[in-house]
Amino acid sequence: MTEDDLRQLIGRVQRGALSRRGFVRRLATVGLTAPMATQLLAIAGAAPAAAQNQPAYRATRRGGGGALKILYWQASTLPNIHFAVGTTNQDAARVFYEPLAGWATDGTLVPVLAAEIPSVENGGLAENGRSVTWKLKRGVKWHDGQDFSADDVVFNWEFARNPQTAATTSGSYTGVNVVKVDDFTVRVEFDKPTPFWADAFCSASGALIPKHLFGSFNGPNARDAPNNIRPVGTGPYRFASFAPGDVLRGELFQNYHGENRPFFDTIEVKGGGDAVSAARAVLQTGDFDYAWNLQVEDELLLRLEAANRGKVNIIEGSNIEHIQLNTTDPSQEVDGERSSIKTTHPAFSDPAVRQAMALLVDRNSVSQFIYGRGGPAASNFLHAPDRFRSSNMRWEFNIARANEILDAAGWARGRDGIRAKGNVRLKFLFQTSVNAPRQRTQQIVKQAAGRCGIDLELKSIVASVFFSSDVANPDTFPKFYADMQMYTTTMTQADPQRFMSQFASWECAAKANNWQGRNAPRFRSEEYDAAVRAAEAELDPVKRAALFIRMNDIVVGSNHVIPVVRRPLVSASLNTLRPVLSAWDSTMWALQDWYREA
Amino acid sequence: MTQYLLRRVLIAIPSLLGISVILFTVLALAPGDPFEELATNPAIPPEVRQNLRASLGLDDPIYLRYFAWLGSMLQGDWGYSFISRIPVDDLILQRLPTTVAVIGASQVLALCIALPVGVMAATRPYSLFDQVANTLAFVGFSLPTFFTGLLLILLFSIHLDWLPFVYSTKIDATGLAWWWAQLKQSIMPIAVLGLFQGAAWTRFVRSAVLDVVRLDHVTTARAKGLPESRVTLRHVVRNAMIPVVTLVALQMPAVFGGAIVTEQIFRVPGIGSLLITSILSNDTPVIMAVTFVFAALVIFFNLVADILYGWLDPRISYR
């Protein structure tokens, strides 16, 4: 899809020939997020100001809702947003702390502590993309009774960007300058034109901590602040108790700034155990109201849902389970590292082998029989039934064609049935993390590959090693000492810039950067690099969107990255509970709006 | 005797130190990183990760880190958890009562099953009782706890809806209602652990008693015309206790260390689950503290067992 195609699509939305929803969904198939799509519509004036998919809040008074019990199969350990490692901790912190604005699941930005969302029309957004001005909501109180003001906002910037505090949120706050305009106005200034301005102070990682409690801990002593484990925020529930690795409790905050909110009197977030029994605790026994992130085979969830106590919520996001084919040779050691970019993979350097491999991934079966509703088959290609359909870019599962391609490319079957050319045999090591659906997927791919004369050796690595940044360990995914690997890349921001830049050549994981680079397959393409650089500074959202689509086509078209299934967020809740969820923000992003129907 | 005790206690100190050196080395060399999740999160720049590592002293050589740890440990400072940033001793104390209650009760349950059943089975070998007891014991230890735990949950929580299967440390009730709720949520984890342990112990007790029953002094006692119950209790059981004491002493440290699998299934916030999450997140201060206390308990209960051997069989000399 090109820039022109995009503009035509937007035109159709304006004329009413295409629904907003249809537009968002169509862009999702080319790898663009809902927030990006909404942003495109906003430019054209085709977007509503407020989120559309927000369910109405029907509670008529504050409190009286009893207890809200939430179950996570991972337990939180540190509820300070600036030190939060992992989603669990971020969500725990988000129970108490709030950002200026959060992302609704349809991609609109919703004000929380901000009075309104900045736009070019209301003067909040600078035309040149160099600054954004936020007006703060008045009358907001911290849980200890102090007033919330612009000083708190500025302090969070100072705190997060300070290298000595080693805040995990620092990525959002470096490269920006924050100025207090008055007590209820702050201006965020960027050192270059910035298309994605809603990063600092927005979404879960943008939640704000109080200056009056953390002011004296803005330095190396930041991690010793007593309020790190006793949060005092502005959220709907105030802190009651916290046992690290076990349970977090809160109670209704009487002075909350939202009208008639919150509904529940207490909140409990219990952690630990496993995903299957978490689903059981909601769907089968109803002991809990909500269970988070159920990475469980869908077959099982469907059976549990049959008890009719609760339902499974599926929220489309942009997380993608994919297989990477190594561009470099994992068996050859050069200058003390394997999979060095000075080498090329003996088999995958042949596009025919990569194409065959992509044809051998039975995405339909994986989606239908393993992930179910939790994993629609991913193509990242346009396959809607209109003139944008591109027949050579569609994914398919076709063993016969893979065989033909390999035959034509000169990979002949040996005596043992395994194909070879010269002294290169199609025998690959396929690694992933320990996770039941992933091991099932591995087996499905292995069987199809076997029928095509490709022998796969499967390997599973415990997640705490596979996903670690440990330089000494050979089994981490950035090291990629294997021919193929599979995992989910999560998109932590509403904007795809950071997500897509992971396949830029300067992100290649290598010994030189301690394998900190995010480009595990060591994919390199000059055209791709140029597109990433161009998108960083492109202010025209339509042009920028076209660049992202181009990047997606380059990397997926090379077959070094084979999308398998999309991974929407799957959770379970009781039938009576009305949770408000979003794929672009924390589970707790609209906790104040949760209520229970009688 | 006193001299023996004194000597053993003195030996225990270098033993513990040696163990602590090895523990520390294993942990330092073992793969993993306290900030694994940071690695996959593209929003976090690598410098932050490096700053964090440096601020926690992770880049120092192993021996320096060991001496730093030992120094503060000797002053009673257990250090701070890398992950939660609260003192390690607070973290452990938070979980100790639950662990001792659940694991302790399960050990007691195991003993209460194993001793009478094992003795009765052995005094009537190959009777119907013996056969049934044996079969149940085999079932008990052929099935892993992850399996029996789930079986109980399916039966008592989901099918019958009698018992909760998510353990809660804060029950909103007082008095009798509190005890009732506590009992209801503890039954299943205690039963899973107790039955597994009890099954194995029953076999040991039976075998030990069988060994003793065949010995001459029992035959003599019986020949003297002593009543059977007295023979069993005074002459058989006491002599058969040596392996039992050994096994119980081996298990006692677990009352502190917790049971990882069972705690995970029932979400019991015990020390076992603290240890496993710390290991998975490479939270070295916590792992070190837990394993070190565990090691001290292992050594202590080994000593207790050695002393009990002498009490059970006075002919055992201390050399």
Added chain:
Amino acid sequence: MAAPAARKRVGPWGEAWRRFRKHRLAVVSAVVLAVLILGVLVGPLFWTLPIDEIDFSARLAGPSWAHPLGNDDLGQDLLARIMYGGRISLAVGFAAMAVAVTVGVAVGAIAGMAGGKLDAVLMWVTDLFLSLPQLPLLLLIIYLFRDSLKEVVGPEVGVFILIVTIIGLFNWMQVARLVRAQFFSLREKEFVEAARALGASRWRLVTRHILPNALGPVIVAATIDIAAAIIAESTLSFLGLGFPPDIPTWGRLLFDAKDNLDFAPHWAIFPGLAIFLTVVSINFLGDGLRDALDPRRVI
């Protein structure tokens, strides 16, 4: 006078065999164990369905004529998987048990016999192994040895040796403590004193007089170790140390089956039954052997 040669002469082994045969459970167990071992060894020759044939139309299907033990969630045939996995599980179970018992008996016997300094050192090692946290140690071992071992002896044998060694090394401590305690008690007993007074050498004292009497708990521990090893193998494969994830060992089958226990019980029951039968038959076999070899038999 004519010799009263009416009774056939029976040697000690013959006598033991006669007694063993009278132990009906032991005989039955021997047969069951033989069937199990034979089943996993030659069974796949007759039951030729592949272990990894995926058939989504038969997902979680219960036992049928085509698949006597049913199918798993990918529709793979469970009978074929159980037979294939049995080879590994039984081999790992027996070998790991052998390692644990050998090391345990050796350490326990030496410590119990020698006492003093040697005892102190050996008990220190035992305590050390008891207090080491297994997970980090396992990860360390995988990291240090997996690749080098694979290169030396090939992937399958390498993994097998590693698994057996690791499970064995994590399980010998209980046996060592038990044997040592038994030795403390036994070495002071009258019959040992008597043998010592008769000038028996230390070696003879241990092997002929003390050890046979200390074997009771060892046999029990050995059977428990087999069950533990079969289960432990599946845990190891989750850490990436065991066999590749597509190899269906009994412990792994049980673990994979657990979440579907209420919908597809057959998936869990058959591997569970296989482990149970192995443990039971080995146990009764052990009991039978002990009764047969022990002259002071009770029955």
